[in-house]
Amino acid sequence: MHWAEATCNLKAKFNLSGYKNVEKKKVVIGGMFPIHMRIASSDSNTSRVPVSSGCEGFNFRTFRWTQTMLFAINEINLRPDLLPDTDLGYVIYDSCFTISKAVEGTLTYLTGQDEAVPNYRCGSGPPLGALVGAGGSDLSIATARIMGLYHFPQISYCSTCSALNSKFQFPTFLRTTPNDMYQSTAMAQLVLHFGWTWVGTIAADDDYGKYGIKDFKEQVEEAGVCISFSETLPKVHSPEVIQRIVETVIESTAKIIVVFSSDVDLSPLIGELLRHNVTNRTWIASEAWVTSALINQPGVDSLLGGTLGFAVKRADIPGLQRHLLDIDPYDPLTEEFWETYFQCTLNYSRALSQANSTMSKTGTPDGLCSGTEPLDKIKNTYWDVSQLRITYNVYKAVYAVAHALHNLEHCEEGHGPFTGKTCANISDFEPWQLMYYMKNVNSDGELSYVTVGYYNVSESSNITISSDSIIWNNQDLMPPRSVCSENCQPGTRKGIRQGEPVCCFDCIPCADGEISNLTNARECVLCHEDYWSNDAHDECVPKIIEFLAFGEPLGITLIVISAFGALVTIAVVVVFILNVNTPLVKANDPILSFSLLFSLVVTFLCSIVFLGEPQHWSCMTSQVALALGFALCLSSIMGKAAVLMLRALALKASRARAKAAARAAKAAAEAAANSGSPDVIMSSTNNMDVSGVPEKDKLTCGHQRAMATVATLLQAIACTVWLLTLPPHPIKNTSAQNIKIILECHEGNVVFICCIFAYDIFLALLAFIFAFIARKLEDHFSEGKCVTFGMLVFFIVWISFVPAYLSTRGKFMVAVQIFAILASSFGLLTCIFLPKCYILLVKPERNTEELIRARSKPRDSTLTGTSASLGTAATDINSTTASTAIDD
Numbered sequence: 001m002h003w004a005e006a007t008c009n010l011k012a013k014f015n016l017s018g019y020k021n022v023e024k025k026k027v028v029i030g031g032m033f034p035i036h037m038r039i040a041s042s043d044s045n046t047s048r049v050p051v052s053s054g055c056e057g058f059n060f061r062t063f064r065w066t067q068t069m070l071f072a073i074n075e076i077n078l079r080p081d082l083l084p085d086t087d088l089g090y091v092i093y094d095s096c097f098t099i100s101k102a103v104e105g106t107l108t109y110l111t112g113q114d115e116a117v118p119n120y121r122c123g124s125g126p127p128l129g130a131l132v133g134a135g136g137s138d139l140s141i142a143t144a145r146i147m148g149l150y151h152f153p154q155i156s157y158c159s160t161c162s163a164l165n166s167k168f169q170f171p172t173f174l175r176t177t178p179n180d181m182y183q184s185t186a187m188a189q190l191v192l193h194f195g196w197t198w199v200g201t202i203a204a205d206d207d208y209g210k211y212g213i214k215d216f217k218e219q220v221e222e223a224g225v226c227i228s229f230s231e232t233l234p235k236v237h238s239p240e241v242i243q244r245i246v247e248t249v250i251e252s253t254a255k256i257i258v259v260f261s262s263d264v265d266l267s268p269l270i271g272e273l274l275r276h277n278v279t280n281r282t283w284i285a286s287e288a289w290v291t292s293a294l295i296n297q298p299g300v301d302s303l304l305g306g307t308l309g310f311a312v313k314r315a316d317i318p319g320l321q322r323h324l325l326d327i328d329p330y331d332p333l334t335e336e337f338w339e340t341y342f343q344c345t346l347n348y349s350r351a352l353s354q355a356n357s358t359m360s361k362t363g364t365p366d367g368l369c370s371g372t373e374p375l376d377k378i379k380n381t382y383w384d385v386s387q388l389r390i391t392y393n394v395y396k397a398v399y400a401v402a403h404a405l406h407n408l409e410h411c412e413e414g415h416g417p418f419t420g421k422t423c424a425n426i427s428d429f430e431p432w433q434l435m436y437y438m439k440n441v442n443s444d445g446e447l448s449y450v451t452v453g454y455y456n457v458s459e460s461s462n463i464t465i466s467s468d469s470i471i472w473n474n475q476d477l478m479p480p481r482s483v484c485s486e487n488c489q490p491g492t493r494k495g496i497r498q499g500e501p502v503c504c505f506d507c508i509p510c511a512d513g514e515i516s517n518l519t520n521a522r523e524c525v526l527c528h529e530d531y532w533s534n535d536a537h538d539e540c541v542p543k544i545i546e547f548l549a550f551g552e553p554l555g556i557t558l559i560v561i562s563a564f565g566a567l568v569t570i571a572v573v574v575v576f577i578l579n580v581n582t583p584l585v586k587a588n589d590p591i592l593s594f595s596l597l598f599s600l601v602v603t604f605l606c607s608i609v610f611l612g613e614p615q616h617w618s619c620m621t622s623q624v625a626l627a628l629g630f631a632l633c634l635s636s637i638m639g640k641a642a643v644l645m646l647r648a649l650a651l652k653a654s655r656a657r658a659k660a661a662a663r664a665a666k667a668a669a670e671a672a673a674n675s676g677s678p679d680v681i682m683s684s685t686n687n688m689d690v691s692g693v694p695e696k697d698k699l700t701c702g703h704q705r706a707m708a709t710v711a712t713l714l715q716a717i718a719c720t721v722w723l724l725t726l727p728p729h730p731i732k733n734t735s736a737q738n739i740k741i742i743l744e745c746h747e748g749n750v751v752f753i754c755c756i757f758a759y760d761i762f763l764a765l766l767a768f769i770f771a772f773i774a775r776k777l778e779d780h781f782s783e784g785k786c787v788t789f790g791m792l793v794f795f796i797v798w799i800s801f802v803p804a805y806l807s808t809r810g811k812f813m814v815a816v817q818i819f820a821i822l823a824s825s826f827g828l829l830t831c832i833f834l835p836k837c838y839i840l841l842v843k844p845e846r847n848t849e850e851l852i853r854a855r856s857k858p859r860d861s862t863l864t865g866t867s868a869s870l871g872t873a874a875t876d877i878n879s880t881t882a883s884t885a886i887d888d
Helices: 002-007 058-076 099-111 135-149 180-193 207-222 239-251 263-275 319-323 331-340 348-354 391-409 432-437 553-578 590-609 615-675 702-723 750-776 782-806 811-841
Strands: 018-021 027-033 036-039 057-058 088-094 127-130 155-157 172-173 200-206 226-233 256-260 281-283 453-455 462-467 492-496 505-507 532-533 540-542 544-547 682-686 727-733 740-746 880-884
Touching: 002 553, 018 127, 018 135, 027 058, 027 099, 057 127, 057 331, 058 135, 058 319, 058 331, 088 099, 099 135, 099 256, 127 391, 127 432, 127 505, 135 155, 135 172, 135 207, 155 239, 172 702, 180 256, 200 207, 200 263, 200 432, 207 226, 226 239, 226 263, 226 453, 226 782, 239 263, 256 462, 319 540, 391 432, 532 615, 553 590, 553 811, 590 615, 590 702, 615 727, 615 740, 615 811, 750 782, 782 811
Parallel strands: 027 088, 027 127, 127 155, 155 172, 200 226, 200 256, 256 281, 544 740
Antiparallel strands: 018 088, 036 057, 453 462, 492 505, 532 540, 682 880, 727 740
């Protein structure tokens, strides 16, 4: 030791502040807290022994942590059940939230005196217990590397960085706060939960920020989230860097910003963002600043309102608030706290000089603290104990050290954990010996023994236990459970963990449609196809049976509409029967009109068959009746439209011939006039009326009826084959919806049903084409136009039906199909028969042969000349005769 003293030279003077009480103490516990926010700037003078910089920016929150450690040590020293024969001392340093200060404090603490001598313990006081600290993760990493060299215990209260998990690098580091790996995962899950895929990230330029944001980014990027920007907050305040980060935030379109930082590092950025009035951002906060009063200042709600984050679990510490309010102001650190808190000074000379000799009424300088100011008069985060989170971690850390020292002190010789079953001496132990107890902290009270049962070998029931006499650990009256995994309740199944014993398993919820009704079930049981699992997945319940019933409101509505349509159609039939001998009804074959009306009655009524629980007869009847009804309807319309088309074509041809005859007569008249010949008069005789339309149609009523009959007969043959081979039949559809059984009709042979309804579409197309050609047939009734509009309505309804049908499920598919049937039937009935009924009932005077017959537009022309005149009419040029009258 003399050699060391002779060769030791002081290389630098450390400037440390804190609390120290080691006199007459048996063991000393170290502490390190970032009471100030940063180190003060200093000159770089190299002409004298270097002195470390002082600190500035007093932090009331971390000062509360410091006082909590003092409170816990005082509380332990007063307890008779914990370290009853040992008084704890303390050495607490201010790390100033700076790595260099943390290292200075660590070296000084290990040395035992104000000057640090690395690798030597120069102090002669009580042994050192453990270090509580040193604040942020980067500070703890720096101190843990030094403490680990000597196997000196260190227990942190707020260092959450995942890098500190490595026992290879930090063998003696312990903590009472969760690992950041869990926080990063939680923040990633929060982002994924809300479906945010475009986020920005900001991290402090230290191990806490770098490791935390790295873990977060890896998890969200793997899930498909994109990072808009990634910025780093400077440890040393830099307005240029802060300004650049603000510009990045403003320019980015990301509305979600994840921040892994302490409140001290983030505070300058918050201030600059407020000055730029940055709003409309949602912030995801790490635990280091989400509950910080430094960030939660008045006026920040426009920026930080709606911030989400994860906080350390809170707790209550009885008696702490009284301790915080009863501190003595006359101490170096407490004095600075008092002066900062009350904006006054405790130094009389300084107050006198600052007041410029101005005295108060009491004769004291203005600005002088009395030292008795009440701390609870000013609202401050220092004495607010409603959110004790990291403060509680400090409290737990001190108690963890105390319990380890208690176990070390009460070790029994010959039963100790060290070589030769020896114990350590509480007055002179090595750090690694305390480290053993730190990793095996288990606090016990005094033990007493009570008889709770008997064991008798001679009796068959050789053991008797009185459970009521047993007081289990933690004063629990119920027996403890010692299992690797808790029982899997009904609704879950056991999932084996690879590489672990069979008693270790995960409880996996049963999938939808599966249940387990036993505890620790190995597999989930699939419910029968007519059943589904309940919400708890522990019972199969019958599925909801769904079909469009007669009695439900929708079914009743459809029945009423169908019956109304059928009654209206029957009423039209009655009207036609009463007027069967009138020209309007007789025109274009009344039998086809009656067959068309009959088919509409069938289509209206067949829609009712689609309702109710599907049966074999109803499935076959509904589809066949619909197919045959539309076949008869469309073939009748086709027969009517064919005659109208032929009339229109004949009219068009006669008009063309009339034009040609007119041109020829005009030319003859002009020639006669020029030659002085007598007038020429031309007349025609053929089988056409004045309209140019033949008096007899090429297609007779028999032809029309034959067309309709054959077309309908073909559909009937196809439906018969369909019913004989693979007819429609009722089925239970369990695949459309998991919780429902949909009762519906299966079409049977898909090819047949496609061909049958394709045939109906073919008939509809023919009818539409014929009617479209006949739309310009001139008469006072315009039946061609009526048929054309009716077919247009038919096509519009069924084209709209396809997407509506495919986008629905269950009973609503049936409802959509019925609506399409009713809409198309009403469309045909209205367009084709409403105009006729209007004439029959309202305008009977128009029901005449002349008004019903097709007519031609007037095409009279008068030719004049010097000696001849010509009168022409619509004639057949090939059937004309000429007569000449010579005037005397």
